[in-house]
Amino acid sequence: AVEAFIRLESTYGYETSNWCLSKNDRPRVLEAWLKSKRKVIFPGPMEEMSVNDMESDTVVWWNSIQPEWRILPWDGPEIKDGQWVREVKGDWDHLRAPEINSLYSVLACMRWWLILEQEEEMDSDMASWNWKKVLSDIVWV
Secondary structure (H helix, E strand, C coil), X not given: CHHXXXXXXHHCCCCCCCCCCCCCCCCHHHHHHHHCCCCCCCCHHHHHCXXXXXXXXXXXXXXXXXXXXXXXXXXXXXXXXXXXXXCCCCCCHHHCCXXXXXXXXXXXXXXXXXXXXXXXXXXXXXXXXXXXXXXXXHHHC
């Protein structure tokens, strides 16, 4: 995922931008991290969160920042199974936010989800199926 992020940033020419991904449905742990100016490794709200909370917050936000043609219905089985369409049917403007205000924030959420899931191991090969499914979609995007 990190390699894909670096490739994406290089296609942007490592430009800086004030544009950021949508704040709607953004996980509260991410809000705390951003308010700390990204100085803390484990934002305070993580202490109160379960793995299920972090998974849900991340999936909900990931779905909400997708272009309209990729958003999954909240009440359908597709979102539970992480079945975002893998065929480009429009533009990616909603997700085009170079620098640290971009998919870097999504990857931070994925890391915190993995930390809560594994506590000590931090081995993505041993991550849950749901975590791997969402990460796979992030890399595809």
